[in-house]
Amino acid sequence: MTEDQAFADFVRLRTAALYRYGYVLSGNHHDADDLVQDALIRLRSHWARVVRRDDPTGYVRTTMARLHVSAWRRRRREWLTSHVPDEAVPDPGLDQVDVAGPAERLWTALATLPPRQRAVLVLRFYERLTDQEIATTLGVSGATIRSQAKRGLDKLRAADFSDLSEALR
Amino acid sequence: MSDVDVREVLETYAAAAPAPPPDLLARVEAGYRRRRRRRRRAGSAAVVLILAAVAVGAVIGPWPERRAAPVPTVEQSGLRMPASFDDAPPVASVWPGAVVEPPATSPTGQKARVVGRLDADRVLVKDMVSLYSYQVRDKTFRTLVTGFGGNDPANEVLVTPNWLVWQVRDHGEEFFSVYRAPVTGGERQLVTTVRTSYLLARDWYATDDAVYWSARSGGVTRVSLSDGVTTNPAELKRFGTHGTPWAESTGRPAGRSSGTVSRKLRNLVTGEERTVTALPDTVSLRCAPTFCLGTTTVPEPLTHKASGWFVQQLDGSGRRALPTTSDYGVPQLIATDTGGRLLIWMDRGDQIILNPVTGHWGSTRRGATSFPSCAGYGLLPRTFAWGGDKPPVNCNTGQGTRMMLFEDAE
Numbered sequence: 156m157t158e159d160q161a162f163a164d165f166v167r168l169r170t171a172a173l174y175r176y177g178y179v180l181s182g183n184h185h186d187a188d189d190l191v192q193d194a195l196i197r198l199r200s201h202w203a204r205v206v207r208r209d210d211p212t213g214y215v216r217t218t219m220a221r222l223h224v225s226a227w228r229r230r231r232r233e234w235l236t237s238h239v240p241d242e243a244v245p246d247p248g249l250d251q252v253d254v255a256g257p258a259e260r261l262w263t264a265l266a267t268l269p270p271r272q273r274a275v276l277v278l279r280f281y282e283r284l285t286d287q288e289i290a291t292t293l294g295v296s297g298a299t300i301r302s303q304a305k306r307g308l309d310k311l312r313a314a315d316f317s318d319l320s321e322a323l324r
Numbered sequence: 325m326s327d328v329d330v331r332e333v334l335e336t337y338a339a340a341a342p343a344p345p346p347d348l349l350a351r352v353e354a355g356y357r358r359r360r361r362r363r364r365r366a367g368s369a370a371v372v373l374i375l376a377a378v379a380v381g382a383v384i385g386p387w388p389e390r391r392a393a394p395v396p397t398v399e400q401s402g403l404r405m406p407a408s409f410d411d412a413p414p415v416a417s418v419w420p421g422a423v424v425e426p427p428a429t430s431p432t433g434q435k436a437r438v439v440g441r442l443d444a445d446r447v448l449v450k451d452m453v454s455l456y457s458y459q460v461r462d463k464t465f466r467t468l469v470t471g472f473g474g475n476d477p478a479n480e481v482l483v484t485p486n487w488l489v490w491q492v493r494d495h496g497e498e499f500f501s502v503y504r505a506p507v508t509g510g511e512r513q514l515v516t517t518v519r520t521s522y523l524l525a526r527d528w529y530a531t532d533d534a535v536y537w538s539a540r541s542g543g544v545t546r547v548s549l550s551d552g553v554t555t556n557p558a559e560l561k562r563f564g565t566h567g568t569p570w571a572e573s574t575g576r577p578a579g580r581s582s583g584t585v586s587r588k589l590r591n592l593v594t595g596e597e598r599t600v601t602a603l604p605d606t607v608s609l610r611c612a613p614t615f616c617l618g619t620t621t622v623p624e625p626l627t628h629k630a631s632g633w634f635v636q637q638l639d640g641s642g643r644r645a646l647p648t649t650s651d652y653g654v655p656q657l658i659a660t661d662t663g664g665r666l667l668i669w670m671d672r673g674d675q676i677i678l679n680p681v682t683g684h685w686g687s688t689r690r691g692a693t694s695f696p697s698c699a700g701y702g703l704l705p706r707t708f709a710w711g712g713d714k715p716p717v718n719c720n721t722g723q724g725t726r727m728m729l730f731e732d733a734e
Contacts, residue, residue: 157610159654163349163701168479170344178341179334187341192348196355258333265333281334
């Protein structure tokens with residue numbers, strides 16, 4: 156199997172799971188789309204080396220998390236335009252979610268968190284990583300992870316989730 | 325609010341994430357090329373230095389000859405290759421029985437995906453929760469299985485004469501469970517749960533008795549479908565699976581430190597072995613049971629493009645060169661249960677599918693200048709889907725697309 160074919164197979168097989176991860180990481184499908192695409196382009200550049208380590212999925216996930224919290228990337232996404240969109244763009248993912256009440260409020264509250272805090276919570280609760288693993292993924296210290304997680308949870312509590320810490324156990 | 329579970333909320337919303345765009349790979353490749361161009365410009369100074377070093381080397385003395393001596397002309401027998409890739413007939417007219425119009429949505433309105441062939445009239449279709457039998461002619465569904473055994477949808481569904489076999493992973497992706505259900509429909513049965521790398525299980529193959537995949541530690545893992553007993557057959561220690569009954573053993577070309585050539589093929593079920601002969605000028609050679617695809621030149625480091633592509637018999641005879649053109653990328657060898665096909669992506673926008681054993685070949689183009697609006701290769705089953713010729717075509721939903729199952733394209 157050629158490298159091209161192996162990479163194409165990887166993209167085809169892993170994209171759905173990576174999109175799900177990107178979706179909870181960013182909170183909307185446009186950013187999820189960008190995250191996955193940007194991370195895969197980086198993987199494409201280093202495919203041979205990453206495959207030798209046998210963990211391309213981990214490479215992409217780490218790249219996505221770091222891209223998500225990258226200030227440079229957020230700046231790049233802001234550009235001037237001569238016209239404004241005249242209609243709202245629906246997020247197709249939301250139509251498929253049959254949740255309401257507390258779950259919807261929590262999802263909305265998550266959207267208010269800064270990218271790094273949201274990334275920490277996603278990696279902890281969705282990816283089920285330990286704080287040390289999250290620190291390695293984001294390239295920061297364990298203490299930073301703990302403080303970011305605390306701040307994120309504090310903000311969620313402030314958003315009327317008074318007993319959230321119990322719910323998260 | 326104590327019933328709020330962040331994990332559950334995240335997983336619920338993750339499950340509702342939109343499907344990735346079908347042209348993602350093309351977008352990634354385009355982005356990769358842009359990134360590479362930028363880096364090339366930034367690295368121009370380094371190139372100058374390298375050229376200077378080469379010039380110094382030329383003054384000091386000639387580089388050692390690394391290429392093998394030219395091979396003698398080989399008698400051409402058996403395999404067929406067109407003189408050029410122009411004027412190819414449409415794929416659907418060459419293999420009408422292999423091309424289907426896949427359903428865009430399942431009976432529940434979810435995105436549907438063809439994952440196998442059940443018989444001449446029916447294909448196996450899955451959505452997020454069920455497997456269906458789909459009558460291609462009548463466009464009717466029948467539910468075979470509902471619920472895959474995990475939160476994720478079924479992956480890598482295999483069809484054997486009597487069973488449907490699939491794998492389901494958890495979110496951590498270090499474990500996956502193997503399930504089976506009767507091919508005529510019914511309750512699923514858990515076969516086994518294994519801790520392994522997902523990538524190593526992607527090229528798996530199943531019979532009515534067992535499922536096989538490449539083991540993390542090398543060799544092939546065999547799992548009995550009846551009792552879940554796992555073994556690593558000693559005779560398959562140096563082989564890897566490729567989604568067909570034929571496992572492959574590979575190695576370096578003789579006298580080279582890079583490149584990959586097939587050494588042997590071994591049938592997982594019958595134990596039959598076929599030895600591959602790589603001629604001395606071969607840099608890369610991969611084989612299906614009926615022929616091999618190889619090249620005599622080292623691929624470019626960044627684009628992987630190469631010239632000197634050829635097909636040959638497993639014993640090294642019958643070499644036939646692919647038409648000399650810079651209009652295609654890297655040809656792919658698509659191994660099937662009974663043989664193999666070539667898939668060639670043309671830069672002009674279409675794809676050529678070719679069986680050098682029968683000499684049959686076709687293109688996805690729709691006339692001299694009309695090319696498919698989207699195209700993609702699928703691994704399990706070996707399929708190729710592209711934007712069809714009956715508008716409207718929606719590459720995101722699959723509406724109006726066509727799909728060829730390689731196994732049926734003799």
